[in-house]
Amino acid sequence: MSILDELHFGGRRLPVITASEAAECGLACIAMISRYHGHDVDLNGLRQRYALSLAGASLKSLMEITDKLGFSTRALRVELGALDKVRLPAIVHWDLNHFVVLKSVGRRKLVVHDPALGVRVFSPEEFSKHFTGVVLELARAETFEPVSARMPMKLSMLWSRMTGWWPALAQVLVLSVALQIVTFVAPLQMQLVVDEALASVDRDLLTVIALGFGALVVIQAAIEALRSWALRVFGHLLSFQISGNLVRHLLRLPSDYFEKRHAGDIISRLGSTKPIQDAITQGVVGTVIDGIMACVAAVILFFYSTTLAMIVIAAVLINMALNLALFPRMKQRMEEEILAEAKEQTHLMESVRAATTLKLLGREAVRESGWRNLHADSTNASIAVGKLTISQSLIQSIVTGLQTVIVIYVAGRLILDGQGFSVGMLFSFLSYRQTFTDRANALVNQLMQFRFLRLHLDRLADIVTTPTELSGASSEPAEVRGHVRLKDVSFRYGATDPLVLEDINLEISPGDYVAIHGASGGGKSTLLKLLLGLNQPSDGMIELDGQRATAERWRAWREKVGVVAQDDRLLSGTLADNIGGFDPDLDMQRVVAAAVAAQVHNDIVRMPMQYLTLVGDMGSTLSGGQRQRVLLARALYRQPKILILDEGTANLDEQNEELIADLIDQMPITRIVVAHRPALLRRAKRVYEVGGRRLKEVQYGSGHSPLAAAVAAP
Structure with a gap:
């Protein structure tokens, strides 16, 4: 690196790049400084290379990403009065939960490029109210080579x-x-x-x-x-x-x-x-x-x-x-x-x-x-x-x-x-x-x-420029039998985040009834998202019906899956529309049959408008239990070959839960449920426990796990 380059005599300009995601301020800061030093990058390109989770990026994560981009970094704790000694532009920790780029330091003003608000000018007193004292210096390493990672839109x-x-x-x-x-x-x-x-x-x-x-x-x-x-x-x-x-x-x-x-x-x-x-x-x-x-x-x-x-x-x-x-x-x-x-x-x-x-x-x-x-x-x-x-x-x-x-x-x-x-x-x-x-x-x-x-x-x-989920899907339907296999699957939300699941091996055959149990935040819902193709493994492989999971197979798989997820929503329309999944060729006989199976038909017919009762995502007259049973009826309307429930009976009273648990137990399809309560757990043919990033099978009644006591409870 030349002395002229070090002194910044090349006329380089620090751009302003605003963050799109709620937690990508750190990545936006890297994009700004990378452009300043000669990388032809933008936020979309960096996002595809170094995806971040909802938790955002830590200082360690930023250092790992910038190292891959050919920068040498130095994390410093700096007093306000010593900022003029810092190599600029630099990344500054801001308001304890944000990152910005410090562009210049003067006696009366400091200029900041904020990924959330653009260019901002502060007096030293105003700056000190936001500055946490942590600065990340970036300089070109000896191995620095300009890279092109732009995804511009035409x-x-x-x-x-x-x-x-x-x-x-x-x-x-x-x-x-x-x-x-x-x-x-x-x-x-x-x-x-x-x-x-x-x-x-x-x-x-x-x-x-x-x-x-x-x-x-x-x-x-x-x-x-x-x-x-x-x-x-x-x-x-x-x-x-x-x-x-x-x-x-x-x-x-x-x-x-x-x-x-x-x-x-x-x-x-x-x-x-x-x-x-x-x-x-x-x-x-x-x-x-x-x-x-x-x-x-x-x-x-x-x-x-x-x-x-x-x-x-x-x-x-x-x-x-x-x-x-x-x-x-x-x-x-x-x-x-x-x-x-x-x-x-x-x-x-x-x-x-x-x-x-x-x-x-x-x-x-x-x-x-x-x-x-x-x-x-x-x-x-x-x-x-x-x-x-x-x-x-x-x-x-x-x-x-x-x-x-x-x-x-x-x-x-x-x-x-x-x-x-x-x-x-x-x-x-x-x-x-x-x-x-x-x-x-x-x-x-x-x-x-x-x-x-x-x-x-x-x-x-x-x-x-964000690729669609099934961008490579073909129009040829793939046969779905309900067999899924996870081989050495690991998953992390961001490129620099710790693993949520590690080396997961799981095989579910057609007609199996599998329950998954574990502490909150242990990765159960993440595992279900992997089984639905909503998340893709960081490592390992998923097979559907004996074939590697591809875009077209995920499309066909979801066509045959009935799901009740924790964050499911009802859409604006009638109860019949929602139960039928807004099917253009709505079959009212199937709607009623699904509602009867989900134990919500009697509740619906007591309403003045019955199946024409209007509901929406912002609320309705449905109770929490009724709403959950409507969601279950929507899953059953699809006549699925695979039924997946993520706490799908958590809001039900004991009597309705037992009735629905009996129904699920008798269904001749593949069933995968996440549950904490015994009604579903004790009927499952196999029970797995998620914890410590691992998945292990628990034998019912073994007495070696808190789960055994839970499922054995009357």
């Missing part, structure tokens, strides 16, 4: 499956060109009236000019109406297909994608399709038309007067330079606005979902105060964007106004000096000048908007 990725939009776009372009041709002819009216009709006192010519241009106005209005309609049709077609492609991809992402993100943030990302849609429907067409019109108008201006044309073009170039100078600050403020709005939306959604909990805790005022603070942050961010927008408009107005004054002055001198420039030509020139200025400024503004699209594309990239 605009074309949004319309990969779109159809029928080329004809709609062609219509818009043709009508736009026709409209602009009419617009270019209109300024000639004033020149013809002043230089021809008035100069020759020809009333008939004046009448002809008026009638001709009057007809032109009607034609222009008709073309404008047709263009507006074509543009609206094109916009709706584009919106429908882009949003459809995005939601289709989103719903097929792995379950851990949703577990690591806030719902409000995901919804906010989907909202980024609107600016992109507007840019394509109006921006692309507008840019093409504005570019053509500006060029044609410029040629016409030079035809009238080279001197005046140069004045007009110089003003447009000045305006363009000022816009480019404001762009970095505008981009930063817009990103802060988007992030602030996402945080506010997430907080509000959580508050609505937890309304009952907040009432029970008596914390409505506290939650309201938290929302008000976030709303204030969002409002302030919007005001900051507004200030820059106003400044931009002010500068543009001043430049354009001065341009008009200078043009009229110079044109007046040309007329007075008798240099072949008439009053009618002045009126026409001013019209074409206005057209050129408007088109050129619109073109500059639109090009700047296209650059701002990178903000929205980067937000959508978190969705689009």
Whole structure:
């Protein structure tokens, strides 16, 4: 490593990279510093290489990841006054639960790149309130080699499956060109009236000019109406297909994608399709038309007067330079606005979902105060964007106004000096000048908007570049018998996290009844997620019906599995819809049969609307036990070959639990249950205990385990 490189004379820039997941601030910090030192990486690429769990990253985890990226690291405990001695940029531990990048240290201010909030500037006193004293220095190791791990999103990725939009776009372009041709002819009216009709006192010519241009106005209005309609049709077609492609991809992402993100943030990302849609429907067409019109108008201006044309073009170039100078600050403020709005939306959604909990805790005022603070942050961010927008408009107005004054002055001198420039030509020139200025400024503004699209594309990239769970699945169905085998399977949630399960060997044959027991947090639900393909093993292999578990086999497996999970939800609809899993060909006989088997039919028929009773994810009139039995009925409706219950009877009374346990015991299918209570455990043919990352079989009645006493209880 050269001395120049050490002294940072290479003009490197520290980017701002915001975190998408709730616990990936450390990874975002690594991405920023990696880009600064020459790695071509982004957050999506690092996430694919070094996945983190919901617990986030520890300082040790960050050191392990940066070591793999070719950095030498040094963890330090530093006093505030000694921060100017630290090699920058460095990762700083923040608020005891967060990581940020310290960019620069001055006597009066410290600049921080926060993965949650963007660029922040602190006084030493403010900084000390957040700083925990822990700093991680990073420097290029001798083995450092730049790597490429970027997964950028291209605009074309949004319309990969779109159809029928080329004809709609062609219509818009043709009508736009026709409209602009009419617009270019209109300024000639004033020149013809002043230089021809008035100069020759020809009333008939004046009448002809008026009638001709009057007809032109009607034609222009008709073309404008047709263009507006074509543009609206094109916009709706584009919106429908882009949003459809995005939601289709989103719903097929792995379950851990949703577990690591806030719902409000995901919804906010989907909202980024609107600016992109507007840019394509109006921006692309507008840019093409504005570019053509500006060029044609410029040629016409030079035809009238080279001197005046140069004045007009110089003003447009000045305006363009000022816009480019404001762009970095505008981009930063817009990103802060988007992030602030996402945080506010997430907080509000959580508050609505937890309304009952907040009432029970008596914390409505506290939650309201938290929302008000976030709303204030969002409002302030919007005001900051507004200030820059106003400044931009002010500068543009001043430049354009001065341009008009200078043009009229110079044109007046040309007329007075008798240099072949008439009053009618002045009126026409001013019209074409206005057209050129408007088109050129619109073109500059639109090009700047296209650059701002990178903000929205980067937000959508978190969705689009994440591989779908069954991206390699084929359309050929695989036969499912209900046989599953785990061979030396280990699992960890993050690349640097400790193992949750280790060397698990388990074989379940068709028709087996297996129960899994263990302490809370021991890995039982994780094991079930492995058996459902929701999590993939870190090591080892899973076989389904004697074949290695592939995407298509997991798809076929889930088609034949009935599941009641701990976090299952009812969806908005009727009880019949929910029990039938919103089957398009709902079979009411099967719905009733499943409800009878789940011991919930009698409860349903006592309701006024019976099976048409409306329920939803936010709540209903169902009790906890009724809701769990409805979920069990939903699993049974599928007529599964494998039934998996994760504490599927935990909310039931003893009588109903015994009835359902008898039903499950008599079913001639593969059954896998996680349970703590004896009703299910004592009926299982094999019982396993999960603990200490291991899985071991427990013999019923052996008396060597607390489980034996539990299942033997009357």
